[in-house]
Amino acid sequence: MSNILIIAEHADGVLNPATSKCVACARTIDDASITVVVIGDGIDAVAASAAQLDGVSKVLTSSVTADMQLLSAAIAPQVAEIAADYDYVFGPSTTFGKDVTPRVAALLDVNQLSDVMEVVDARTFKRPIYAGNAITTVRVKPDYKIVATVRAASYKAVGEQAAAPIESVSIDCELPTHTRFVNVQSGSSDRPDLQTAAKVVSGGRALGSEENFSVIYGLADRIGAAVGASRAAVDAGYVPNELQVGQTGKIIAPELYLAFGISGAIQHLTGIKDAGTIVAINKDEDAPIFEVADIGLVGDLFKVIPEIEAALN
Amino acid sequence: MEKILVGLKRVVDYNVRIRVKSDGSGVETDGVKMSINPFDEIALEEALRIRERGEASEVIVMSIGPSDAQQQLRTGLAMGADRAILLETADAVDPLSAAKAMKQIIDDESPDLVLLGKQAIDNDNNQTGQMLAALWQRPQATFASKIDVDGDKLAVTREVDAGLETIEVDLPAVVTTDLRLNEPRYVKLPDIMKAKKKPLDSKAFADLGIDADDAFEITSYSTPAQRSKGIMVDDAAGLVSALKDKGLI
Ligand SMILES: Cc1cc2nc3c(=O)[nH]c(=O)nc-3n(C[C@H](O)[C@H](O)[C@H](O)COP(=O)(O)OP(=O)(O)OC[C@H]3O[C@@H](n4cnc5c(N)ncnc54)[C@H](O)[C@@H]3O)c2cc1C
Numbered sequence: 001m002s003n004i005l006i007i008a009e010h011a012d013g014v015l016n017p018a019t020s021k022c023v024a025c026a027r028t029i030d031d032a033s034i035t036v037v038v039i040g041d042g043i044d045a046v047a048a049s050a051a052q053l054d055g056v057s058k059v060l061t062s063s064v065t066a067d068m069q070l071l072s073a074a075i076a077p078q079v080a081e082i083a084a085d086y087d088y089v090f091g092p093s094t095t096f097g098k099d100v101t102p103r104v105a106a107l108l109d110v111n112q113l114s115d116v117m118e119v120v121d122a123r124t125f126k127r128p129i130y131a132g133n134a135i136t137t138v139r140v141k142p143d144y145k146i147v148a149t150v151r152a153a154s155y156k157a158v159g160e161q162a163a164a165p166i167e168s169v170s171i172d173c174e175l176p177t178h179t180r181f182v183n184v185q186s187g188s189s190d191r192p193d194l195q196t197a198a199k200v201v202s203g204g205r206a207l208g209s210e211e212n213f214s215v216i217y218g219l220a221d222r223i224g225a226a227v228g229a230s231r232a233a234v235d236a237g238y239v240p241n242e243l244q245v246g247q248t249g250k251i252i253a254p255e256l257y258l259a260f261g262i263s264g265a266i267q268h269l270t271g272i273k274d275a276g277t278i279v280a281i282n283k284d285e286d287a288p289i290f291e292v293a294d295i296g297l298v299g300d301l302f303k304v305i306p307e308i309e310a311a312l313n
Numbered sequence: 314m315e316k317i318l319v320g321l322k323r324v325v326d327y328n329v330r331i332r333v334k335s336d337g338s339g340v341e342t343d344g345v346k347m348s349i350n351p352f353d354e355i356a357l358e359e360a361l362r363i364r365e366r367g368e369a370s371e372v373i374v375m376s377i378g379p380s381d382a383q384q385q386l387r388t389g390l391a392m393g394a395d396r397a398i399l400l401e402t403a404d405a406v407d408p409l410s411a412a413k414a415m416k417q418i419i420d421d422e423s424p425d426l427v428l429l430g431k432q433a434i435d436n437d438n439n440q441t442g443q444m445l446a447a448l449w450q451r452p453q454a455t456f457a458s459k460i461d462v463d464g465d466k467l468a469v470t471r472e473v474d475a476g477l478e479t480i481e482v483d484l485p486a487v488v489t490t491d492l493r494l495n496e497p498r499y500v501k502l503p504d505i506m507k508a509k510k511k512p513l514d515s516k517a518f519a520d521l522g523i524d525a526d527d528a529f530e531i532t533s534y535s536t537p538a539q540r541s542k543g544i545m546v547d548d549a550a551g552l553v554s555a556l557k558d559k560g561l562i
């Protein structure tokens with residue numbers, strides 16, 4: 001039996017879909033017995049969703065106050081304590097998972113396997129290095145607890161099952177006073193979430209201003225897509241940081257990715273290599289993005305977008 | 314605060330196109346340009362700005378790596394760091410061992426703040442800072458895009474998936490940098506000359522008594538599946554009909 005513990009990510013009482021991707025990865029390990037641990041405040045609905053993820057055999061809940069649930073210094077000792085009974089600990093390769101999982105690994109005195117993209121066998125994994133320009137196959141020695149983050153874009157969410165049992169645990173760990181949560185600011189919108197959307201419309205430096213970026217939002221809304229951006233567009237202040245796609249932004253795998261005025265730097269392409277269909281619109285016919293685009297169109301985005309909208313009508 | 318300790322890892326320059334060796338035994342690093350990990354340059358820049366504002370008095374740069382990592386430390390000294398520490402080893406060092414080595418430096422130097430990059434762009438591990446904070450039992454503020462010093466605490470804005478998160482941490486603490494924290498300065502020629510006289514203390518990593526962790530064995534390196542060039546369409550109407558054919562719109 002391979003006992004696998006998955007750290008649930010959640011916010012505002014909702015389970016993050018990245019948790020489901022971790023379950024999908026864990027299920028590819030032979031003889032897996034999968035437990036999800038949910039730590040936080042007001043987590044009943046989150047635990048209930050986790051219990052319905054196909055392949056989960058148990059959900060553990062541990063309650064900490066809302067101002068602690070995002071702090072790794074508070075959560076990691078709890079996970080490390082529970083992990084004593086497990087062979088594997090998985091977290092998602094989101095900013096939450098990247099923050100907490102290495103802290104768990106250090107408490108367990110092991111290294112972490114970052115961004116697992118494939119399970120070869122129970123102790124052998126594939127992971128990208130050099131911004132995805134090389135893939136390594138890593139074998140982990142026996143009797144070494146495997147702590148890993150799962151590259152969400154490499155896995156599809158699992159289906160639903162009849163709810164697995166939910167158990168609450170109380171862990172005797174001191175909560176830190178040296179770290180205090182202040183707030184999260186997000187430009188929350190009604191648009192689909194960039195990380196899970198089936199379609200994404202993205203804009204680059206070519207948009208030129210925050211005002212001009214409205215043409216990207218307009219097209220996205222017209223086709224029910226999420227909005228993304230290159231680093232150059234974020235750095236220039238056209239859009240908030242959470243829309244950045246790429247090596248240091250979000251790694252996504254939508255069915256359709258439309259890139260307007262993005263040159264196709266390697267760090268940007270790292271974020272979209274698992275996309276189904278990549279469409280590039282760029283006025284420079286030599287832009288590197290055309291080398292990876294399934295459909296390319298040379299043109300001025302400010303002309304092309306209204307034309308696309310007209311053709312859709 | 315008194316001291317800031319900054320980690321500088323020597324890595325393949327971010328402009329180099331990485332190639333996997335044809336026998337799958339590694340990536341081609343012979344003769345390629347090596348630089349300070351870009352996130353670490355940002356960490357150093359931030360430390361220097363904090364010192365220049367009078368909120369810290371000394372900036373120490375450290376690296377764990379080969380003798381040639383002296384080049385990156387000298388660059389760090391030329392940017393403005395006061396002194397450097399090299400823990401020399403010819404072997405690759407895993408993040409946990411790197412964190413343990415840094416913890417020993419911390420025990421000697423008692424810094425108030427340790428600034429690291431969020432990830433080294435060679436192995437893309439993104440773990441050393443979090444591990445160090447765990448071993449040190451101190452706060453971690455990862456992916457920082459803004460740091461405000463307020464006496465013996467910091468307010469750190471972090472770039473997270475949901476947007477911008479702010480946390481407050483007591484010093485000493487570990488902070489890891491994201492790209493938008495600042496833009497590192499360029500090194501000027503006279504500073505390179507001055508840097509030659511600044512202290513660079515070199516020790517053998519092997520003397521620290523840390524057993525390098527050999528649990529992970531890389532059995533092969535491969536080139537990722539490449540996407541190939543698709544079709545070009547002439548206009549928006551052609552694009553929309555191609556997408557309709559694929560059932561995407
Ligand atoms: C360590 C590191 C990490 C990085 N991480 C990321 C990351 O996560 N994501 C990311 O995106 N980048 C990242 N970058 C930056 C990356 O290298 C590029 O600088 C960035 O992606 C460029 O953005 P861009 O394509 O919007 O801008 P540019 O490269 O300036 O391209 C603009 C494009 O728009 C085209 N254009 C101009 N006007 C029009 C018009 N009217 N109509 C149509 N086309 C037009 C131009 O031909 C050009 O191709 C990173 C860099 C480093 C060093």
Ligand SMILES: Nc1ncnc2c1ncn2[C@@H]1O[C@H](COP(=O)(O)O)[C@@H](O)[C@H]1O
Pocket residue numbers: 320321322323350352353375376377378406408411428429430431432433434436437438439440441442
């Ligand atoms: N060998 C090293 N020497 C100096 N700093 C390092 C070393 N390894 C890691 N670091 C620091 O830790 C950060 C994260 O590295 P990593 O966890 O390997 O992605 C880097 O950006 C550096 O600041």
